[in-house]
Amino acid sequence: MAADDIPNAALPAHSVAEAYLYIQFASCGKCGKSPLQADGQLTRGKQFFELAARCQSCRDATMLAFDIRPEPSRQSAQSKVINATSEPSQLIDIHCWLAMFQQIISASGREQEAGASRELVEEAAACLDEALKFYRDDSEIPPPEAFFTETGRAAFRKSPERYIRATWMRRRLQLPVAPPALPTAAAAGKRWWQFWR
Numbered sequence: 248m249a250a251d252d253i254p255n256a257a258l259p260a261h262s263v264a265e266a267y268l269y270i271q272f273a274s275c276g277k278c279g280k281s282p283l284q285a286d287g288q289l290t291r292g293k294q295f296f297e298l299a300a301r302c303q304s305c306r307d308a309t310m311l312a313f314d315i316r317p318e319p320s321r322q323s324a325q326s327k328v329i330n331a332t333s334e335p336s337q338l339i340d341i342h343c344w345l346a347m348f349q350q351i352i353s354a355s356g357r358e359q360e361a362g363a364s365r366e367l368v369e370e371a372a373a374c375l376d377e378a379l380k381f382y383r384d385d386s387e388i389p390p391p392e393a394f395f396t397e398t399g400r401a402a403f404r405k406s407p408e409r410y411i412r413a414t415w416m417r418r419r420l421q422l423p424v425a426p427p428a429l430p431t432a433a434a435a436g437k438r439w440w441q442f443w444r
């Protein structure tokens with residue numbers, strides 16, 4: 248069960264930026280469709296950060312509560328850094344991060360203005376970095392818990408080869424943006440397809 252199925256449960260986020268990104272993937276509690284849209288600003292509630300959101304399909308209004316750690320400061324709340332820790336996201340799964348990476352990187356290729364294009368490449372790199380955080384130790388494939396939705400799991404079952412870590416690591420190293428500390432390289436000789444099921 249997703250955290251947003253539990254009434255009043257706070258969603259674990261690593262930053263304000265991640266909380267805002269999440270609503271693009273969250274599905275509506277009423278009609279089940281996504282995305283939601285922020286309806287105002289994130290505010291500090293009694294216990295958690297709160298963000299009013301509205302379903303773009305049925306317009307149902309909802310209040311999302313986020314447990315943001317590390318606690319955001321005024322400065323970090325303005326920052327584009329999605330997750331300064333090495334922990335993988337608990338809100339957005341690997342499938343969504345990779346999809347976002349591909350969308351943003353193609354947008355950067357179409358962008359005529361150099362500054363804007365570079366900014367898009369930086370955003371794409373940040374998404375790819377989040378995807379790479381899901382791989383554990385020396386495994387070439389993501390663990391089952393890297394997929395939060397049936398859409399993601401189905402995509403993996405259909406094309407597991409698409410999720411091989413080495414492919415995305417290579418792609419990451421081609422980007423002209425300094426990577427954070429990267430996960431260790433895969434151990435040779437492991438057969439990645441045996442890990443799933």
Ligand SMILES: [Zn+2]
Nearest residue numbers: 275278302305
């Ligand atoms: Zn709806």
